[in-house]
Amino acid sequence: TITNQVIAMPKLHRVARLAALLAARGGRLGVAVDHIDGIERLAEAMAQYGSDAGIDVLVEIDVGQGRCGVPPGEAAVPLALAVSRSPRLRFAGLQAYHGRAQHLASSVGRRETIAAVVRAADHTRQLIEAAGLPVPLITGSGTGTLVHEAASGVFGELQAGSFLFMDADYARNERDPAQPAFEHALYVKTQVVSVRDTHAVCDAGHKSHAIDSGLPTVALLPADRTLRYANGGDEHGLLYADAPDARLPSLGHMLWLIPGHCDPTVNLHDFLIGVRGGLAAGTVERIIRVDARGALT
Template sequence: MRSTPDALIGQGVACIDTPAACIDLDAMERNIARMADFARRHQMRWRPHAKMHKSAAIALLLEQAGACGHCVQKTSEAEALATGGVRNLLISNEVIAPHKLLRVAQLAAELAARGGRLGLVVDSLEGITRLADAMGAAGSDAGIDVLVEIDVGQGRCGAAPGPEAVALALAIAAHPRLKFAGLHAYQGSAQHLRSVAERRAAIAHAVQAASATRASIEATGLPVPLITGAGTGTMVHEATSGVYGELQAGSFLFMDADYAANERDAAQPAFEHALLIKTQVISVRANHAVCDAGHKSHAIDSGLPLVHGLPPGRALRYANGGDEHGILHAEGPETRLPALGDMLWLIPGHCDPTVNLHDHLIGVRGGLEHGVVERLIRVDARGAVT
């Protein structure tokens, strides 16, 4: 008979069916403590990105540790987390559709009524006008924090630093229902530049662009309250820049195989892998083994997973076997392949879209070998892509 997920609580890790997304709770909590300490020591606000974990329970846990709020990328993510009790949210992405902006306006009013606040980033005059119209249509005087997104090197969204961004800031300030709240200056493409030197150089350019744009806006008499940005790969540079006031790093919580490929910066905390996929070996051939975790259980957009926690002499390489299978190869001629029925743990290539594949995350306390299932964490914003 099928058991409910709740029946796992109190059971050992051997009882977790495969494939399953699991959190090493001890490692996650150490990551949170290190991040909170880093933000305190650098006197930085800390607004982690919830698009990574998509869980209201985890967001509230991070707030208990000192986070001032959370970033999301989608309106529906903000709605899901707000329903779960999160009150301070920034949609760090452009929203243009009028019907969606009406949802933004309604959520801003709901959060304000609960003592919270909603923010949104913009990169066009049309986006500002449409947002102001939606706030008016909603009939709310709650207001909304609006930040100008500037392109500091990613080449995705964002107004050009300088005069274009200045015009947008002034346009926001002209609308009574909109509050100009600062600049959003996130350099996403720098997060996985492999060397410390490359990441430092990329953020030096971002810092210069953000600083110059702030100076240009303030020359008009309009204060720039905040510059926000930074990710797990570069946050040490934004934190020591003297320009950024808020960090948006999110992947530090779980880490993934792609981050493991970065050269570590000694000035940055050593974060641990806390999100893992439990999988079982279901077939063994002469030259490879097959596990039951294919790319329906973990994302491969940033590369294939690593096999975690094997002792010396047993290293395995994961190869893509399709939707439901992973192919395991011995890394060296002396390595033994796993046996039929063996359980293994995979570090996903990219944590964010991996989480979005699962309804809940299984929280394990006491380690992956002898630990016990302590809690189930609902992925509240799974599939929240609008």
């Protein structure tokens, strides 16, 4: 699913092309909209492109994120009806994603926030259906709250992505007992390039991992895990041994960092190195190119 920021016509033509390419391979592209202008321009772009493939259109409701979306309730009804009247657009349902809820540290906080999301989405669905239009899908959720949307009986799709890799930010949050325990699978490998009395320095700064959700933690060997990573700028990280049982690593030592935020970290790299068998003893099995590298919009 791509979101509403597709108002520029050249971009909408690319969306129409992508929808046709996906349809030819048995896939479906979904776009979220929150304004009648966006719906009309998307319909125009689809008509100009001339493909019969059509495109799934979800009306986005703002369930608390404060980003895109119309308020839940009545405001979504005319948009859903407008989509359903357009021959090349398929009304696919509601986009009801609460991104901030994913990262709330307390499991009770996440559960209560998503309970309100579920009520808002269900109420909006009822209003659209009362206007005579079935709502095929309510979609949203992410790694932090997926158990709640899954159990709601209201959501038909979970958009979780980070669970595949996990990151230091998600790992810091309190786990709900119902939540699966996802393991870390994304690391940035780095080497110690300088050792001083007070700290060591490694060659991974924030050009190699995203720090918007906090700094990385140090993974793998028990001795390394006690090290504290601090921001050393663009190309460097500072390592402190301030835990009672910690020792500074030696020059040349290899470390694996668990990035603070996995999604924007992946986008900083051309390739992922696929290792099977664990970091210490595993073997490289695949080099995976990051196709979306630099595809920022």
